[in-house]
Amino acid sequence: MKNIRVSICTGTACFVMGASEIMMLEDSIPEDLQGRMNLEIEGVSCLEKCTNHNRQKAPFVLINDNLLENATLAGVIDALRTIVEEE
């Protein structure tokens, strides 16, 4: 079973752009993914990604150190599914 660590930015920009919904991830894992990964979900006070000027968009989520920009709850779940299914 794969270890997956999800770090959700809870800073101002990410929160207003949708991170508040992504924080519900733990209660939103679809049944077909449950029990198939060791999932660790953490909040981060600020990933400091919104202030660099390379036009990346909040909200930001780190999934095993891969940065997901413009993240949504559905997008995070899709990324988890991709990791779980890439055997």
Add this chain to the structure above:
Amino acid sequence: MNFEGKKIISGGTTANIVSRETGKKVHVNLKNLDPKIPPESEMEGADLVTEGIITMAAVAEILEKNTKQDLSCRNAAEKMVELFLNSDRIVFLVGTKINDAHQDPNMPVELEIRRNIIKKISVLLQEKYLKEVVIHYI
């Protein structure tokens, strides 16, 4: 962190700076989430760690409306209000760097200007709640 009294850190970047300088980790609490107010965090040596401007705007609103809160599900803003009201003298250390990300016109909500919100909270604390307030801009 040597300040004698209760210590509140408000702002993700500020929390990161304090964490970097003190070596104390910030832990964001994702339990008991409030959809309107970003979650609070914990850091050794701080009494409360919160997000910045959304939380402070909510603090100003609570102080202004004097709304009684349900103590069973308190968010970070309500906790900050409680710490303010339980103190006689409140010292604000306010950073002056503009957060570029907040200037994005695509933001779905209008974010208050930090100085304005601190001034509003300061006036409310002094005039309505008879607190002594000191503001340092750094």
